[in-house]
Amino acid sequence: MQDVVIAGAGPVGLWLAAELRLYGVGVTVVETRPEPDPYSRALTVHPRSLELLACRGVEGPFLAEGLRVPSGHFAALTSRMDFSGLDSPFPFTLVLPQARTEALLAEHARSVGVRLLREHRVVGLAQDDDGVTVDVEAPNGPRTLRAAYLVGCDGTRSTVRTAAGIDFPGTDATVWAWMADVVLDEPPRSHTTTNRHGAVMVFPLPGGGHRVVGNDADSVRTTPTRPTFEELRARVLRITGTDFGMREASWISVFGNATRQAEQYRQGRVLLAGNAAHMHFPSGGPGLNVGLHDASNLGWKLAQTLAGTAPAGLLDSYHTERHPVGVELLRSTRAQAGLMTTYTPEALALRDLLGELITEVGEFSTALAVRAAGLATAYPPADPAAAHPLTVSRAPDLVVNGPGTLFPLLRRGRYVLLELAPGSGSPSLAPLAHDVRPGLDVHGAPPVEDRPHWSGVTAALVRPDGHLAWLGTGTDRTALLATAREAVAATIATAPAAA
Structure with missing residues (x-):
């Protein structure tokens, strides 16, 4: 019997597996995809995520490949939050396509002995007092895996979450946007436009090419269809007044503002992390990062539970600590989605006002930056009255x-x-x-x-x-x-x- 089976070999599942192996835990990761996805919805690695990588000594390859951007955006406002003054050795956003983040994490996981089974899809599970039996469809037919614990890192449509009977309440998408990786002959260094026609953001990718993200005021609330290349170029031209010499798109996709959160992050011997636990509008790219933070919180707690060295309630504290973080994540992304997809004169005036506050009120900009960077997370202490005010906050790199x-x-x-x-x-x-x-x-x-x-x-x-x-x-x-x-x-x- 394995100690832990993890469903999903995305960044969250791979990082959790490597964390568990740090403590000698036997881990098998099962993944539906035969090969890693070459396309990258997520692009950003936030300062706190880089700190967590540094706490394990593996940040080097990420820093070597990523583009360092000393700022971040809130709701695609033209005025950006300044990260350069953050109390972190990594005062920047790292632009790194998810495909490369996943590849680097997979290399790290392999180096510490993680077992990965591709073309293995979880189709069911059964818990008992001693463990979890996981039903899997494999290339050679059905098989079962036995583990002390099962962790679902298998995305917003999580089979593990459904099979465990964990509710995933929330709201369906009401607005949609599009993104594309393109070749531009006249690229800007970076560009943000929001007006009555819609919104467009353009920024460079490591290794060349650019990411274009936006939505059109005329279609933002209609049923989504993926635009053709010509439709994409026409939308960018209509909103910004230029197509930046756009001549090729390697990938075009659409996304919405569906927002959901698992009611429980733990159901007996089944746990959830990453997008299996929370679904949201991807403004500022928090999803991958919050998922990595889920895994960092869960890994040592699960390892100590398996080793019999965990104090009472330690594994339950995973839900207690991380569920409120998910609540705050959904609150922030909902607010940003509203600002990013509404083009009335009133909404545009609100955007202008918030942009002025970010530029002119340093405390406001810093507060937003600390939250966006992932540095503000603090968990509730067991005894708030007796605890020091810093208890269960993040430790800086003292x-x-x-x-x-x-x-x-x-x-x-x-x-x-x-x-x-x-x-x-x-x-x-x-x-x-x-x-x-x-x-x-x-x-x-x-x-x-x-x-x-x-x-x-x-x-x-x-x-x-x-x-x-x-x-x-x-x-x-x-x-x-x-x-x-x-x-x-x-x-x-x-x-x-x-x-």
Whole structure:
């Protein structure tokens, strides 16, 4: 019996599989497609996603291939959010077609021993107290796979979600837009136009070519049909006044604003991640990124559950933490869809006003940028009254003694306990490293002086997914050691826990 079967070899399924293998979990990924999809709906990798890749030491190939754009858009407004001042080692959006993101993640998954079965389609499942039996259609006929857990990363039409009986409430599409990868003889560096005729965005792709995204005011609310190349060129010309020398399209597609979310991310031994859990308008390209964040949240929790080292309720916390993130994702993309597909004078005036606020009010632009970059996610602490305000927020790439910064310390997927104290001696919290299973690394770091919210923090426990499990204050090292020991004991089980 496998530990985990994952349905879907897209970016989310591949990243989750690699995360599980970091802990020695046996993983089989089943994928319907005989070959990877050569076309790319998603194009952007956000700063937080790059941070998660860096926390495993695999960000290099992505940075080498992608185009770095130090800004992002909200609802295709002409005024863009400035990412250059973000508190991240990656203050930019990385433009990288999904096909390449998927290929790089597949290479990483293979390198850590993930088993991938193509032309295998999940058609049913049955749960019991000991595991999940997965019914699969394979090239040589029906077969079954047995696993302790099954994770559906199989998209918005998820067979796993349906077979598990998990509801997917929401709304059907009411507006539609189109996208295309084209060759332009007179390309702009980047271009955004919105007026009473519709909207068009044009931006370059790595390796040449351009992506064109837009919708036409006359057809935005009609039943979608994929435009021909000539129709696409005519629409771009009508909206922008030029076709930018468009002479070839390698791919044209349509998409809508259907918005849905799974009521449960966990149903017994079945879990959902990525588009199997949430469906939305793709403004700003958040879907792939939020899916990767789902996988990063789930991977270590599922691995510790399988190992019997998870504290009570850890696997349930996947839904508790990630479902509200999905709610916020849907709220944001709904708002942007409304702005991007309405062309009344009032809607255009609202767009102008928001654009002015982004340009003129730095706090407003920064707040939008932090959210769009994926850096604002914070989960509810177990005891809000007792917790430090930063508890379960994302840990920045703090300066640490030795390796330089925090993220390299997370590459083993272990908890990291930082003692923030002057000097470079052995941390007084070091004895805790020997008390904990499945693993805790204790490391010294200088006090944090460039972030006001960290004032007075003298210790921080960082989870394997880079979120802060606990923060301690006070300079009495004996008292701090006692408090840290209590925090670690409450966070990391040291005895086998029930699955």
